[in-house]
Amino acid sequence: MIRCMLSALMGERKILKLSEVAQATGINRNTLTSLYYDRAIRIELSVADTLCKYFDCTMQDLFEYSNEPEKEDDIQ
Numbered sequence: 001m002i003r004c005m006l007s008a009l010m011g012e013r014k015i016l017k018l019s020e021v022a023q024a025t026g027i028n029r030n031t032l033t034s035l036y037y038d039r040a041i042r043i044e045l046s047v048a049d050t051l052c053k054y055f056d057c058t059m060q061d062l063f064e065y066s067n068e069p070e071k072e073d074d075i076q
Contacts, residue, residue, distance in 0.1 A: 001065070001066050001067075001068060001069070002063050002064070002065050002066075003038055003063065003064045003065075003066065004035045004036075004038050004040060004043075004062065004063055005061065005062055005063065005064055006032070006035045006036045006051070006062065007036050007037075007038075009055050009057065009061065009062065010036070013055065018032045018033060018036055021051075021054065024054060025050050025051065025054050026050070027047055027050060027051070031043075031047060035051075048062060048063075
């Protein structure tokens with residue numbers, strides 16, 4: 001399972017609003033909301049690249065891989 005760590009990155013950098021990230025990066029707010037709440041099914045590489053540049057991080061910082069199976073509550 002792959003998890004998006006956008007909310008953690010924002011918290012570490014004390015960025016309180018998705019609108020701030022959207023304005024700075026040009027990424028659609030709906031896309032950011034899906035990533036923030038870890039509900040995204042897919043992501044464009046250009047979006048991941050833009051977020052990595054904005055947060056000055058790597059893909060490993062933005063996404064976390066776990067080989068634990070998803071819990072039934074996590075599946076929507």
